[in-house]
Amino acid sequence: MSGMRWRLFKGFLRLVIGLAVVATLAGGYLFWRAMPTYSGSEKLPGLSAEARVWRDAYGVPHIFAASVDDAARALGYLHASERLFQMEAQRRGGQGRLAEILGPDRVAGDKFVRTLGFYREAESSFSALSPAAQKRFQAYADGVNAFIDSHKDALPPEFLLIGDHPEPWKPADSLVFGKLLSLELSNNYEFEALRARLRQKLGPEQAAWMFPGMQPGAPITTEPTLGVTHASVKSLKDQIGALIGVTHGASNEWVVAGPRTVTGKPILANDPHLGIGAPILWYLVRIVTPEGSVKGATVPGTPLVLLGQNESIAWGFTTADTDVQDLFIETIDPAERSRYLTPDGPEPFETRAETIRVKDSADVNITVRATRHGPILSDASEDLGSLAEPGKAIALAFTGLGDHDTTADAFLRLNGARNWSEFLDAMRLYQTPTQNIVYADVTGDIGFFSPGLVPLRKSGDGLAPVDGASGDFDWTGMVPFEQLPQLHNPEIGFAFNANNANVPSDHQPTFGQDWEEDFRARRIQQFMERIEKHSLDTSAAMQVDHLSLAAKALQPFVAAIAPSDERARQAQALLASWDGVMDKDRVEPLIFTAFLSSLHRILIEEKTGQNMEAMGPFAATTLISLMRDHPSWCDAPGKPDPDCRKALGRALDEGLALLVKRDGGDMSQWHWGSEHVALLQHKVFSHVPLLDWMSDLSTPSSGGFYTLDRGGGWEPSPDRPFARTEGGGFRGLYDLADPEKSRFIIATGESGHIFSRHYRDLVPLWIDGKSITLTGSEDDLKKAGAALLTFSP
Template sequence: MRLGIGLAKLAAGIGLAFVVFLVGTYFQVRGALPPYSGQIDVRGPKASIEILRDKNAVPHIIAGSIEDAVFGLGYVHAQDRFWQMEMMRRLAQGRLSEILPPALIGQGIVDTDRTMRGLGLYRAASDSVSALSPGARTILDAYAAGVNAWIGDDDRQYGLELTLVRLLSAGRYKPEKWQPADSIVWQKLMALTLDGNWRAELFRSLVLRRIGEDGLKTFMEPAGESRDATLSLVNEALKGLDLEWLYRGTDNIATRKREASNEWVLSGAHTVSGKPLLANDPHLGLGFPGLWYLARLVGPGFDIRGASAPGGPGIVLGHNASIGWGFTTTNLDSQDLFVERIDPTDPSRYLTPDGSRPFGMRDETINVLWGQPIQMHVRDTRHGVVINDFLTRADQTVPPGHVLALQATALDGADTSIEGFIRIGLAQNWDDFLAATRKIITPMQNIVYADTAGNIGLVAPARVPIRRKGDGSLPSPGWTGDYDWASFVPFDELPRTFNPPSGIIVNANARLVPDDYRHFISRDWAEPYRQRRANQLLREVERHPVYGMIAIQADNLSPDAAEILPVLLKVPPRNARAAKVQDLMSRWNRFMLADRPEPLIYAAWLMELQRALLADEVGEDLYADMAAPNVPLLLRILRDRPQWCDDRKTTAVESCDDIVAASLDRALDRISRSQGGNIDTWRWGLEHDAAHKHALFDSIPLLRDFASIRFPSDGGAQTLNRATPAFRGPRPFEAVHGATYRAIYDFSDLDNSRFAIPLGESGNMFSRWSRNFLSGWRSFSYITIAGTPAELERTGVGTLRINPPTP
């Protein structure tokens, strides 16, 4: 049976590849690439818009108003990235199955749709439109009009990906008009994943069930605050729930937590120019096309440059003529699961502190290409949506006693966050900047600031829940009211600093606030290594130039190795090969370089050690979701839980030294199978390639090498030049997460600010502009986004003029 399924999938893959090849040939002949020059007349703008593409195809959009500039941004986003925008909004809408047949793509696409439709993310985005000010709504309308001006052409060629979608639908697919909610839902989807700890609550619950309260505390590093999760209170309420089913059934691309970024800002006291420097490189999942799109918006009173997000109406990360800003994720715990107790006398109701209430109920229909529609009945409680209702399984019967409901700021239907992000780009000073950030509800970001007047600062704006009890680490009883959100932290009490005496602000997702900060933010701070390393490098030099900031972003030292390698190397080697490797590792400078063997040995050793210590404690299935080595956790286990070093599968009782030595042997065996037995020829880069996978075509053998982009990469999980391995699958060291944008803003001369994205502006893999930044990215060679209109016309690749229709 499995062979038959495999052959069927192989045949489908070959057939799909053949179709794609034919379509690609057609587009090569006909030309589906958008024109970057010419004139068009369209309804929407108030006056003419000039779009000058510089020598890198970055659009400089010159307009008479911010609304017209944003119209132009919508137009160029659609030109270069519409298929990416379409997939993003359908992912968030829970409508991918309408255009990508699960019979060919896989059942996972239906599971993702069920989760998104169940969460009601797009409903919340649609409701949030009415919460915006008239000015913000006008900007969103202008952006949507720009997108629609491009897709509204009946003769429009939408590119290879959407042409394939059209073929699969037998010609029925046609893009729908872009709506303001389509832009808001992108921000909400990011919030859901960046602040996304609700599935971590499910994971901790499973760990609690398997190894008990004391064992769970080993995984949960102390929050540094005076309140601990009351683990035992939730244990009883969770007994009747199939946590495995809930955890696995909600695991998809839209719910997996993403984190990590670097940022720092220096006052003029620490720079060569005497004016601030601001550096930022957000770390997210790698892919083709990339997440960010470089652009410049110019008009009366504004000149905004930096990284925009296709689908969004502004510059998300960048600077204007007066201020600049950068983001890292705070890892705010803004998502809580509540165990709701069903009324034993009426299953259509649930219990609250004020008595029994009826569940809210809505019906959802998921249309499936090549399949039957799927009906969903979704319940809501006073806390939020019932996640049990997202899932279906033939042998699953939901216990009558309890269900789990999700409360999350990302699901707020009165979310003004997008307005805050838009207004940041128009701010002229610290007060304007703070006023803009007051609008941000989610996701919580550590936003660093600098301006041409010489000021620097940081604020972390969001709605931070104040819980009556507990910290949201695990699902809490919902029927008592004891663990409810009582209110939110007032804006003026959120983490903030302005012109600190040190003149240096650094964040790399590690702890933001001191232990005595009065409000609870998170237990999920990132490990401190990148933050510590950046702070060290910034303080080693008295005054930094721009290129000094680039050198720090390129740094490949892995500070975690200084903590754990001495512990590992104390264990006597058990054979000659291990002795040679231990000697090599004792002399290693801890730089994760692609052309060296030591980073590969280090990563493999840690991975095998973590498996040896954890897999037989929590089970292989749960271990798969915690395979990424965690050095503080490993050190805690070796120090505090030596009993976990014993391998339960053997009759002998192993010591921690035994496990460390055996893990090294397994790591060396793994590498030898892939790179041979000569240690001197092993290379990190042969295993650690940065994988920018095409969202649709990477799984098709005949297209993978052309559609996706891979290259050997320096760096690792804890280096400032972050390139985090997958630590799972057939290529566990493949880098799948890292910097997706790098920038340095120079407030002595903003035209000298530097920008970089990994690939290119175009999402059309046949375009010369789809990967033109690749060599510069790999060599840390950045570009500027500057120039007068005359200079851009003379040196650029084209000028497009958009005119309103003449009366």
């Protein structure tokens, strides 16, 4: 190389290196200036007095304030400082404004949400709240805005990357999260649409085979038992859910009375199973004011402790899967398409115009239609649109669409309740989403209650779409509060729920039929029968239990397979001797899950030709029922399979073939954890080179879809079919003998800032089933080295 060329090359190399250094420094500065302040002092307008925030070793804030409203103002500031982009995604999801920042791919989701009118309902519901609740939500909003106003030039880098700037926070921005949660945790309409399609394709009898219902001996929450000796004791939606961190709710909860615990006082445990990511949905906090103290899990964007404990009571939630949605097939007036038929003659559709602004594209104008039953969902859902015949439209009736929703008031009262009576008073204000709540208090009371609005129907069971013109299936009101499922101090000494039935299937009034499969509930039942005295440690072990009763139930079917080759024979032998524990270091969980996934595809998806997502990724209960009770279902044209052995063998072969393709031919090198990775990925930075691996907290994981430590995911990705996308992102263990000993954990860290020391510090504890306490006076926290941030008026 000549001297001139060498000098040019060195000059170019210096330029490239210089630009790389400048870019690195500039990027580092953007992240550094957005880092939250953990110590020092800040101005927070509107406070009545100084508020102090002590951050413990894991960055969890302990807020000491002169009033609950001051605490809400401080919490708003803290949430915004750590999770502002998460909050922005949530409110835009509820407003139907994601396309503004994410482009055309989000138009369909925005149209869906605009059709439901969530944000309009949130704005209206704010006026229905008590003055105290309105004041609390406004104080929280003021705290959020104080942070935004003081950090206009130091916002999280996500805003710069997507070209967004947060608008001032409003109370409705907090309330709309409840609307989104209600949608994600209520999927009755999806089951109704699925039943309708299956009946069209298969006929009523075979369609019913897909929904075997409650199995004999299944646990029923309001009728807890101890074995036979005590038998007499009484889509688009998913796109939105993925952005807000909530997809297809599932959870575990139990409460055990004092006579059955080592302390003599109740123990309560709860771990909600929602979508996981980084940061996780939840944010831990402890609040201490003259009115009392409360601690547990909040969701950034809301001023409420949703899951937790105060000085007197503790509570936990699971999704109830109550039937609170109905699809009504409306008949369009043949003489005038702007009207639809009702029992009193044609009525005009209610309409409103909406404009969806789209990043890098033209605005999209839509007209939202609604009937007396609710919004026309077939206008916004391609799936429902294909179900509507010509001259028809499908409306959604949904208790989650109320515009005078007082659920926020219920939570505020719950945070301050002191006994069972005050707890019930709080629940009277609860509307949506329907939940199962376990309760315990320091006096020794335990209980269970399933609050929320549940419709009463003139006729019909709510299981499939019905005619809307006749009025025969209209709602006539709501189930009276006193008739909602409940227990108070059951004689047996415990109550639990794992999204299983909370009442018998023939109960009147009806609360639904589409409970989640009961494998987790049966596993809790086993623990209740085997543990003589419960403790926080036994409950902690239950929360991370990895035994799959679904695997045990399917082992006899695997044993019936005639192996096609040596690999299949080896896999069959492994599964036959397996104990059913979904351990990340074992090979059997991987083989079993691949087999079950293939069996689901062969016997359900291929045979029905339908998208069966509403039933879950495996539908093991349906598979077992089909093979046990309707083996003719396994037959193929010209290929009878009366004992389903051919289908089972094909499922094993295809599952193994997939594993060979993904993990190589040496079965001894296969491990569940190498595929079952908990995907703790940042929603923005996971798509940015270099930042993707720097922000990724993913880790190998035990458990599975049917274990108490919930794993897997509702809709597996083709490129990562065995990844863990759901789980107990929060776990709470509550000691009512000494509330200071209660334990908490979230899956990631408190902060959403990827270079914060509190972005990832809780991951090792979470994956190992460990936890932390939230306790201590200000002096105790100071002595422990906690950082102090002081807010002054």
